[in-house]
Amino acid sequence: MPNTYPPLDPQAATPIYRQLYLRFRDAISAGRLQPGERLPSVRALAAELNLARGTVEAAYQMLGGEGYVQARGPAGTVVAPLLSTTPVAVGVQRLERPPTAPGPSTLVPMPLQIGLPALDAFPRKLWTRLVGRALRQGGLDGLVYPDPQGHLALRKALAIYLGVSRGISCTAEQIFICAGYRACLDLICRSLLHDGDRCWFEDPGYFQARRFLEQARTQLVPVPVDGDGLDVEAGMALAPDARFALVTPHHQSPLGATLSLPRRQRLLEWASSQGSWVIEDDYDSEYRYRGRPVPALKSLDTQGRVLYCATFSKVLAPGLRLAYLVVPQAQVARFATVVGDMQNHCPHLLQATVSAFIEEGHFARHLRKMRGLYADRRRYLVDALQAELGEHLQLDNKAAGMHLVAHLSGGGDDCTIARRARDLGLAIEPLSGWYRGPGQRHALLLGFTNVASREQAVALARQLRLAMDL
The missing domain is CATH 3.40.640.10 (Type I PLP-dependent aspartate aminotransferase-like (Major domain))
Incomplete structure (x- = not known):
């Protein structure tokens, strides 16, 4: 990071990861970081600023979620190529996609992100053994x-x-x-x-x-x-x-x-x-x-x-x-x-x-295991949301899939709530962004597959309550 940026302040009310996010966002918006320009790696930036890698990853996650940067695997993370090269005021949408469209995830999954399997339950040891055997037995x-x-x-x-x-x-x-x-x-x-x-x-x-x-x-x-x-x-x-x-x-x-x-x-x-x-x-x-x-x-x-x-x-x-x-x-x-x-x-x-x-x-065994695991994790999140936000959210009752649809009982803008939630580190998506025609409905899409415990579910429900400004 250039030394012209103000120092990070661990005593400030704004969390360190958000201070770091704001640094990059302001630099991109002002044109100091150009489209396609590569950002420092998570490891390198964490070492340079003496931060935990998770702090840097959270900042990059927010930048990616809002479309400022793109992750390119081994090639690193770059400023989104589609951004305008003309400096504009911070907060103005400059991407060639609708403002309400859900943004892609980048480096690490965030809590409540939809579409992801339970990464902690992936059969790593078995998979490694099968990969090794395939390598040994592989022919021409x-x-x-x-x-x-x-x-x-x-x-x-x-x-x-x-x-x-x-x-x-x-x-x-x-x-x-x-x-x-x-x-x-x-x-x-x-x-x-x-x-x-x-x-x-x-x-x-x-x-x-x-x-x-x-x-x-x-x-x-x-x-x-x-x-x-x-x-x-x-x-x-x-x-x-x-x-x-x-x-x-x-x-x-x-x-x-x-x-x-x-x-x-x-x-x-x-x-x-x-x-x-x-x-x-x-x-x-x-x-x-x-x-x-x-x-x-x-x-x-x-x-x-x-x-x-x-x-x-x-x-x-x-x-x-x-x-x-x-x-x-x-x-x-x-x-x-x-x-x-x-x-x-x-x-x-x-x-x-x-x-x-x-x-x-x-x-077949993996699928049986995951069905049981997801049924439990779905129940953890449903119970926590009903206890913490029961009067504000109406949850779907379809016991299938990998996410919940939480309708806003008292109305409200799902995009605004989703943006606040992302600032708090939650990857919630607004239902309204999935519509193309008229008749949009406002609801929150919540992934439950990586909610590993009742305690985690309760903590996430309380964060969501903050995002809903209740």
Whole structure:
């Protein structure tokens, strides 16, 4: 850090991590730090300022959450390239995204962050052993150019798993391994999309998918969601000739509704009659805490209109960057041609490790363990919120998924609360930022998977109370 900055004051009312955050924010806003310029590493800055690494990480987390910086893995953390180069007053939004859109996480996860599995419960010792064995046993197949469709052993293991757990009848030939969910969407768009095609999109819906499809030059048609999931009749009234519909039928993202059977059937009838495609994002179907999981929409697809996407980010770890796409048999050749021209390869070592993890039964045991763990952690947070904020928040009662939806009983601006919460170190997201059309509702999205104890849940609920200014 340049020595022109005022010294950090440990006696000040403002926490050290926030003082550090303000230093960087002011430097970026004033143009002293330029877009693309690299920031000091967490370790180096902590040593230079004689701070704990966690303090520096918290400051960087806040900067990333507000869009001032981006983490680039081994390349370090840089000032966001899309920021304006013209100095502006601090607090003015300069990013090329809506002010209410949820920001990405950066270096370390923050409490209540949604979409993250329980990182403390990842089977590290077993994983390390399987990785080592895969390295020792790996032959030339791990050194040559990989199969662009993905490691065959993993695709075979997934075909068996999907048949048993999701009711999907498919072969390894129909499965494509991709470097994350957005890579699945990229493969779909390159294979089937034409510029200007219209696409039904759940409103509210997953903001990362929305951004990608907008960049792919689709015309998104926001379709409302209710207690039975996507309103198919509304979609048909708004855009009967749409070429795509992107849905999260098992656990609607973010509201949590399950697409009812009549609507599933109607959606498939529409797709078949129009020659349209349904993209099924089955992002967290493994986590249902009451009753049996609902079969995948793909399991009802007799006409070959559903493209099924799933990922290992929620069930293992997002850092693996492994997802998979199941395409109808009639489309395999087209997708195989396109994927061969893409740089969509996933490391052979990780694919071989996941394959062994599934084949040897570790995956099934891991999921059983996580379902029990998440049920407990969900209960910890629900109990704490009801005790601390019961009259101010109305919690959803859907015992599934990896996050809670907390509606604001007395009204209020969820974006303002989320910003205050982030200042207190909580990664809460505002529901209103997930809407694209009118009719926004204000609520808070709270991840519970990394709430490790009742005591932690109580402490987090009290911090949230401060953010709500109660």
